[in-house]
Amino acid sequence: MGDLGDVVYKPRNGHGLVLFPLPLQGHINSMLQLANILYSQGFSITVIHTEFNSPSLSKFPHFTFRSIPDGLSGEGHSSISDMGILTLLSALNVNCVEPFRMCLAETLQSNSDASKDRIACLISDSVWHFSQRIADELNIRRMELRTTSISSFSGFSALLSLHKRGYFPLQDMKLEEPPMELWPLRLKDLPILETENPEELYRLLESMVKELKGCSGLISNSFEELEPAKLNESGGMEVPVPVFSIGPFHKYFPASSSSLLKQDKSSLLWLDKQAPNSVLYVSFGSLASIDAAQFEEIASGLLESEQPFLWVVRPGLVHGLDLLPGRFMGAVSGRGLIVQWAPQQEVLAHPSVGGFWSHCGWNSTLESICEGVPMICMPCFGDQRVNARFISHIWRIGLQLEGKAQRGDIRNAIRRLMMSEEGEEIRGRMRNLKAKVDYCVKPEGSSYDALQSLTTHLLSF
Structure with missing residues (x-):
């Protein structure tokens, strides 16, 4: 737009x-x-x-x-x-x-x-x-x-x-x-x-x-x-x-934001300093919420994956947690960036982004397909579950985390998507789908x- x-x-x-x-x-x-x-x-x-x-x-x-x-x-x-x-x-x-x-x-x-x-x-x-x-x-x-x-x-x-x-x-x-x-x-x-x-x-x-x-x-x-x-x-x-x-x-049309939340453009400058296809972008949308225990598993899984990441942690995402733990912020330093909201279409289009861990809302799913970025699926409610099933098992352009994923499951899913031969095959299918969407309009x-x-x-x- x-x-x-x-x-x-x-x-x-x-x-x-x-x-x-x-x-x-x-x-x-x-x-x-x-x-x-x-x-x-x-x-x-x-x-x-x-x-x-x-x-x-x-x-x-x-x-x-x-x-x-x-x-x-x-x-x-x-x-x-x-x-x-x-x-x-x-x-x-x-x-x-x-x-x-x-x-x-x-x-x-x-x-x-x-x-x-x-x-x-x-x-x-x-x-x-x-x-x-x-x-x-x-x-x-x-x-x-x-x-x-x-x-x-x-x-x-x-x-x-x-x-x-x-x-x-x-x-x-x-x-x-x-x-x-x-x-x-x-x-x-x-x-x-x-x-x-x-x-x-x-x-x-x-x-x-x-x-x-x-x-x-x-x-x-x-x-x-x-x-x-x-x-x-x-x-x-x-x-x-x-x-x-x-x-x-x-x-x-070229992207023009109608976001209800203020976007942090500093994320694009940080991405400029990262290697091509190296960064996992993590965002669970504007409505999803998780508890503090799930947040702990996600944070630990990200750190254990040893993969650069850009993580959107908006106000209200985590129940019972107002501030990110200092020990986590210290561990993130240099390898990850946490922002309250990001210009998602621009982030997904950035050459440094090689994967998208998403709640699988339909807009996010389409934006990921349009930029050829393979996905990790963690649906929260509603149609997100349907989308995640199609992404992982029908279109085969991503992996799905089932239920309350533990840090080991998260670490392994990230490495599979970003570093393995299986991830390259997923990326290839996503590139083919991107070519189809480029032509359809x-x-x-x-x-x-x-x-x-x-x-x-x-x-x-």
Whole structure:
């Protein structure tokens, strides 16, 4: 995604679009990247966003932004963090219904003037499970943006099916089972969110599946060579609407950050001093959290690997630990760098980076593929488990750490990826996949063609 100067606007018969991102880092990134792509195709863009985690408006002067109250903006950061992801999503889906309805209605009315672009379509994040109902009420077409992989849709659908068949709660003895309808996933790979109220999760998933069936199409931040159309049918659940796989979104324009956290650019200067392909980049995203015991194992495994590393330790990553132990910081000196947040796309593109230890969020997975950097997978929740399984066992471009990995497991995984013949084979497969993604967004590539089809589809509304 790039600045306005990188995005060429082609006027298109007065068609406008309203985009409604979910206010979480990865979801905001994807929606604003999509906004730039569609703007380049000639659509004027209005973004409706919550006050909570509001995007940086100054970086997108070519869009119109409208803010709605969300019932959370008065809460302290710690109280929101304590909610848990599922409770946060449920609260947003209750609090934002009426504010969104009013804002969308006002936007449609204000754009009905002949001098303005007519709003042709609403594009909302798949987690906003009330948005189809409101689109129907206001007589506007809606498309859905799925910021996770297409494969994860099958995982969510299978989760609902297995729940109805009494598979839950899962027993330890069942976790390794690979039911036929789940292949290549095991039960332990299903996209579950940790919650004390599992019925709340199933209600959310049911609402999301229902919303998808009523929309006019699905926009996917993926590409055909990575997730062929046949994957839409895995889990016995075919996506019931047209799918436009136009990703990876960030490949269309030079990177421009929409990060909610301040990036530490000093990491790039440190990388400049390291040998090619020598550094392991470690980051578990903007939402994951680990306990102090797991942190100790990770830190010890990094040190025992004897491999240079760049580690993102953001505030809130480690429960019960406010400061890194002095003994660890002393041991790191000279061989590793710890920062609170890094410019990830630039880090992964740096020639010194030879591996990425990741939580396997979908944006991070795509960014690693686009730069040809093999992965170590440590999924934390949700679709990350699905992604990790595909990375390690289907695409075979990384290794997976299972469960609460111990320092010895971590040390060995790092050495396998960074120093062994097996690691070189993984790196070769990743290079081949990178070549495919480089081609897919060029003329005659699969994502390029899908974008032309999406543009035609939107212009038909």
